[in-house]
Amino acid sequence: MSTYYTTANVSTCDIAGAVAAAAIHDLTVNNFTFPGFPQILITESDDETFNVELSFERRGQRALVMLTLKRKEAFATAKHFTKNMGSKHDPNIFERVQTALAELEGRISRMDGAAFDERADQ
Template identity: 40%
Template sequence: MGTYYTQLGISSAMIGAAIAASIIHDINVNDLNAQGFPGIDVARGDTGFDISLNYRGHSVSFGLSEAEAKAAVKQVKSTGTHHKPIFDRVQEALASLESLARA
């Protein structure tokens, strides 16, 4: 279950889905060296959202502004594809998480 942010018209579950779309795109393009899919946690931060990717006891975090989160959700809902402006951050976090899990 997610938290719905009425003033933004999006939920934490929708933001998580947008992050998942970027992860799936990365898997399709670059392959994923891990067995399984990372957990995605979305929390409200001071100026936007704090995103945590979790895998086998390891965690990597990054932030999204409210505008970025809204745009990413809109992209996924309208086209089913990842939102290019946040992709690099998601990809970097995923690479860091993979590295931690291999150590």
């Protein structure tokens, strides 16, 4: 369930949307090596920090990476997302999202390699 922050006029869905916009920008620039789009989960870890979880599930296995956003930057990127109606990524979080996606790709690749090795043993 999404959390709405009335004083900032944003929600966790808006923060997730901003992360998705950055991921889509990365997809257009670099492409992904995995066949799909990562799941994005936003949770508040304390009064000042949001956890951003990027995950991808394949063949019953799940790869996961996390990054954090400070409250102020999370609200700013959410406002950027809503102001631009999702059409522009926020360059202030792009590099961290891109790095996390690269890490997720590596984990998925290792996961696929393990699945391939298991199939070879059969």
